[in-house]
Amino acid sequence: MSDALRIEGLCVTTAGGEPIVDDVALRVGGGEIVALVGESGSGKTTCGLAALGFARDGARIAAGSIHVGGRELLTLQERELRGVRGRHVSYVSQNPDAALNPAMRVGDHLRELLRAHGQPRTDAVVAGALERVHLPGERAFQRRYPHQLSGGQQQRLAIALALACGPTVAVMDEPTTGLDVVTQARILDEVKRLRDESDLGVLYISHDLAAVSSIADRIVVMYAGRIVEDGPAAPLLARPRHPYTRGLLASVPDHRAPRRLRGIAGAVAAVGERPAGCSFAPRCELATDACRAAVPPLRAVDATRSVRCIHTAEVPPPPAEPLPARAQIDGAAMLEVRDLHVAFGEGVVAAEHVSFAVARGECLALVGESGSGKTTIARCVAGLHAPDRGAIALDGAPLAALARGRTREQRRRLQIVFQNPFASLNPRERVVDGVARPLRELGGSRADALRAAHEMLERVRLPRGLAASRPAELSGGELQRVAIARGLVVDPELLLCDEITSALDVSVQAAVLDLLGELRAELGLTLLFITHDLGVVAAIADRVLVLRDGCVVEQGGVDAVVTAPAEQYTRTLVAAAPSVGG
Amino acid sequence: MAGVGRHSLRGLIARRIAITVGLLWIISLLVFAATQVLPGDTASAILGKTATPESLAQLRAQLGLDRPVTEQYLDWLGGVVSGDLGRSLAAGLPVGELIGDRVGATLVLAAVTLVLLVPIALALGVLSGMRRDGKLDQLVSWLTLAGVAVPEFVTGTLLALLLATWLGWLPAVSLIPPGESPLAHPQFMVLPVLTLLVAGLASTVRLVRVGVAEAAESGYTEMARLSGISERRVVRRWVLPNALAAGVQVIALTAQWLVGGIVIVEMVFQYPGVGQTLVQSVQSQDIPVVQAVALIIAAIYVLLNLLADVALVLLVPKLRTRR
Known part of the structure; x- marks a missing residue:
């Protein structure tokens, strides 16, 4: 070779x-x-x-x-x-x-490349290059602009370009x-x-x-x-x-x-x-x-x-520690979402007939591809978006649609951590002040709030010297720890985690997930965990809800859903998810 | 942002035109209202110190100034729509006749400036934007910063001092004989055009440069280079089309500035344009002329905006085509 x-x-x-x-x-x-x-x-x-x-x-x-x-x-x-x-x-x-190039048509991308390398650039050649990566070679497709393609089609076009000159x-x-x-x-x-x-x-x-x-x-x-x-x-x-x-x-x-x-x-x-x-x-x-x-x-x-x-x-072989047993909780629902409907303009449905419950102490994962509505549902639960229809209840008591309509106590009990920790922390504030802020908002004194913030930063294992840094000085993993500390500092009962590890490197993701597992056990937390990654679901959740186009496709215990999915869509998802063993 | 389909492109342009017409109507209201609140009225301005209460009342009746304001406005608007801009109080001539040449002279000045400015701005913007922080870019940055910082009347005066007073190459003032096109007297146009170019280029080059640099440092331009596309071709097919959106807006802004901001330059060189007329008629309280000039300048502004909007939609595929 x-x-x-x-x-x-x-x-x-x-x-x-x-x-x-x-x-x-x-x-x-x-x-x-x-x-x-x-x-x-x-x-x-x-x-x-x-x-x-x-x-x-x-x-x-x-x-x-x-x-x-x-x-x-x-x-x-x-x-x-x-x-x-x-x-x-x-x-x-x-x-x-x-x-x-946003201002160049699909076909012209290929023609420019072929032209630069002195190769024939007839319609047939261009169509062939597109068809080779299973894109339509027809004229109408060649005349499209990149923003008119899906993400998958854009990547196929990029590959077609890479292969066009052999x-x-x-x-x-x-x-x-x-x-x-x-x-x-x-x-x-x-x-x-x-x-x-x-x-x-x-x-x-x-x-x-x-x-x-x-x-x-x-x-x-x-x-x-x-x-x-x-x-x-x-x-x-x-x-x-x-x-x-x-x-x-x-x-x-x-x-x-x-x-x-x-x-x-x-x-x-x-x-x-x-x-x-x-x-x-x-x-x-x-x-x-x-x-x-x-x-x-x-x-x-x-x-x-x-x-x-x-x-x-x-160097020892890779560890194969078993997971702690998944919680099997049948107790009363702590969070209950009933018949949630959310639509955005032009008929984009983000949630339709979505109903689920989270029992005290369990971790429910909402899993789905982009556009499945998982983040919208989380935002409705957090009171950041008012659903068109539906009810959300915490321990049986109905919650107002928007956070500002909820009581202080209700807001304290339900906290959210966002995908991008850098965007969700004030860049001009020391991270310890950022963590103390929710306590201050709930009426604590500055000294108490700072003390609690320092304790919580220690709990999420942020190196001690970093508490007085500004967000720009920390790494992604450190920032996400700070964001988690800010969610936990008011001693909530339910923590909403919206794709909190998707922007992190795997080694950092693993550490954050491990930390979350430990905090769950220590603090008796209930988690609603939003992710697109089935591997992450398997590592942290007890139950899983599979979403597609705003509808619940399937829900059940993680092991059951992952090993024996009942629905065709879940089977596709499970088969497609990458796995080192598989 | 959701794009528009081909069939609704016409709808979008029609909507823009409707908005423009509405805007022009609002502007007519504002112009009329503004001239109403000017201190003193036309009758007292004409009669000046010789005014007696009787003669004032008589002149007001003659000019229709004793009628209700709404009636006066509708009358004026009706005249404007049918092309009758009223009669100048100072000269006694129809306003259209009086300012027709002036508007023409200003438009010639603006057009000549724009024709020179656009290619120079694009060339300098592209050259400096393609090599951000290079030697040329730094030079251009400093020069344009100076151009932005110095007001036009200073640049104009300095240029006149240099080219007219010291070197004696050009006349210091633009004494174009009434009724003649400025194009027949190019020597009178050089200084005003140069002054406008210096001021206009500074901001235009800076904005074009930013648009070009953004496109030149984008992922798609890097990808084009990684695909072996020649640099000339990269500029033509990757950088320029994507910098155009910024360019069109900048050029529209510059054209608007030229029409409105030309007043100062016209005053400096006594160029017989619409700006000079505006200043003179405000001084003599020649209300019909003030109204007409203000309306014309505003209309040009709004129309340039319309043109820029439509050009943008036609130039940027993302705005033109459906997802």
């Missing part, structure tokens, strides 16, 4: 010379899918762009060599590079909505992030089929081990700009040899094999603040002084695998 892409000794630095990516070597064979996996800040996108001889503003390729089908890119002039980009090596970006290798940077699971599964199948049909090499960049486990031939794990592990997919996932790979695996929620999630403590160091020695040492349980003294070399552990760890022999 000849190499479609070979990267050696790649160093990308900031303008000031700080390494973003350090000494990366990668090979992608023809007809092979290599997954480049890492969390935010690992340098995986920088590597992917470098494969096209490209660095974003503020970065530059300082050293290394990049071969595409035997052509060295880094010695080429800009003009020659242009002839290679899009022709021999192509790129699919994470956000197709942003990558497509490249040797395609770099796909998180091509399914932001798509719902069913569309994601279809796109992944598409990538596999295209790889099989041609001799295309694919460098598939992702943060999601579960998603890549179904398509990757080989997996390369990056951490803080360096490759830490590299090997064939199945053995690497079964028995990781680097502590970070193991931590990542332990963090990935899996609806097929639910277990207790264990996050990785701490956060990845920013470019320019990376420690000497092994970058992962500050977060590693196996770290010794030797790890901190020098960067460990990437060493082969067998014929096909290499690992950058001096303690690789001591």
Whole structure:
């Protein structure tokens, strides 16, 4: 198998010379899918762009060599590079909505590309390129603009563009992030089929081990700009040899094999603040002084695998802790939602005949794709949106539609945490003041409120020194802890969590979910947990309600719904959700 | 925002036109009301110090000023709609005849400025926006900031000082003979046009630059470069169409500013345009002329707005097509 892409000794630095990516070597064979996996800040996108001889503003390729089908890119002039980009090596970006020109028609996107590389651009060629990724090739479709396509269609178009000139290798940077699971599964199948049909090499960049486990031939794990592990997919996932790979695996929620999630403590160091020695040492349980003294070399552990760890022999197999038993609660409903109807203008129905109850002490998950109405329902429960019809009751007492019509006590008992913690915290306020605010609103004194806020921040395990920081100084995971603390500081009985982990890296998500599980047990909390991720449901919820287009499709115990779904839609969802084991 | 389908595009434009007509009517009300509250009335302005109560009453009756205000307004509006703008009190001529040349002269000045300004603004905006913080961009930034900060009458005076007084290349004032087109006397137009260009370019370039830079730093432009599209083509097909939305609005704003804000420049160079007329007729309390000029300036404003709105909808696919 000849190499479609070979990267050696790649160093990308900031303008000031700080390494973003350090000494990366990668090979992608023809007809092979290599997954480049890492969390935010690992340098995986920088590597992917470098494969096209490209660095974003503020970065530059300082050293290394990049071969595409035997052509060295880094010695080429800009003009020659242009002839290679899009022709021999192509790129699919994470956000197709942003990558497509809003003022250009579908067909013109392809025609411009073919024109740039001197290839025929007849209607038939354009139609063929579209049909290859199962898009309609007809004229009417070619005349559409990107905003007239669905997210899945936009990503198919981006892939069609990447393949139009028959490249040797395609770099796909998180091509399914932001798509719902069913569309994601279809796109992944598409990538596999295209790889099989041609001799295309694919460098598939992702943060999601579960998603890549179904398509990757080989997996390369990056951490803080360096490759830490590299090997064939199945053995690497079964028995990781680097502590970070193991931590990542332990963090990935899996609806097929639910277990207790264990996050990785701490956060990845920013470019320019990376420690000497092994970058992962500050977060590693196996770290010794030797790890901190020098960067460990990437060493082969067998014929096909290499690992950058001096303690690789001591890395234990991934943990498989069972979940605490799911609560089986038949007691009286604490929160009851009856026959909720919400419609937005132009006949968009966000909720129709939605009825459910949450018993004291249980965690009910509302799961559905985007547009299923799950967030609207949560906003109605929180009193942020008035439903067109329907009743919401807390312990049998009816709640006013909007929060301002509810009593102070009712508002105290029901709190909400939002998806984006940065947007929901006041950027000019110390985080401890933000956490104290709800108490102040309920009439507490400043001193009492601050004391309670400090206690709660400790409870959510925010490092002590950070209480006086402003939101911009904290990481996403730290901010979400602050947001949870703010929800919990008034001692609520029901906590509404609206996609609270979807903006976080998996290792951070795992830590937040684990924390929430513990707080639930300690405080006797009841949770209404909104998510699109079945793996997350399996990790935290007792019961689940599946939503589609504003209607309840199915509800029941998590294990029953996930292992034996009764409805066709739920079956599709369960089958499409990625799983490392599956 | 929900887009509109092809069939409702006409409906949208019709709605805009209806709104524009309504706006113009409201403006006529405001203009009329404003001239009513000016201190003194037309009769006392005409008679001045020679006024006696009898002669005032007689003149008021003659001019119809003793009728109810609503009647006067309807009368005036009826005249405006049928093209009769009334009669100038100072000159005794029909207003239309009096200001026709002036409006023409102002429109010529605005049009010449705009024809020069748009390509220069686009070129400078694109060149500096494509390389944000580059040398050219920094230079343009400083120059345009200076242009925005200095008022037109200062720029105008400085230019006149330099080009007319010191170098003697151009006449300092634009003494165009009455009844002749300013285009027949280009030497009188250079200074006013230059002054307007300096002031107009400053804000226009800055706004075009922002639109261009936003498009140039977008994900789709990066994607085009990653696909091997040449830089020239990237600018033409990726950056410009997406910066156009900003451009159209900026140009409409500049054109509006030109028509309304030309007053000062006309005064500085004694250019015989509508702005100069407005100032003179306010001074002499020539109410019919003030009303006509104010209405014309407002109407041009509103029509330019209408044009910009329609152009925007036609240029931006997202506004034009259904999801």
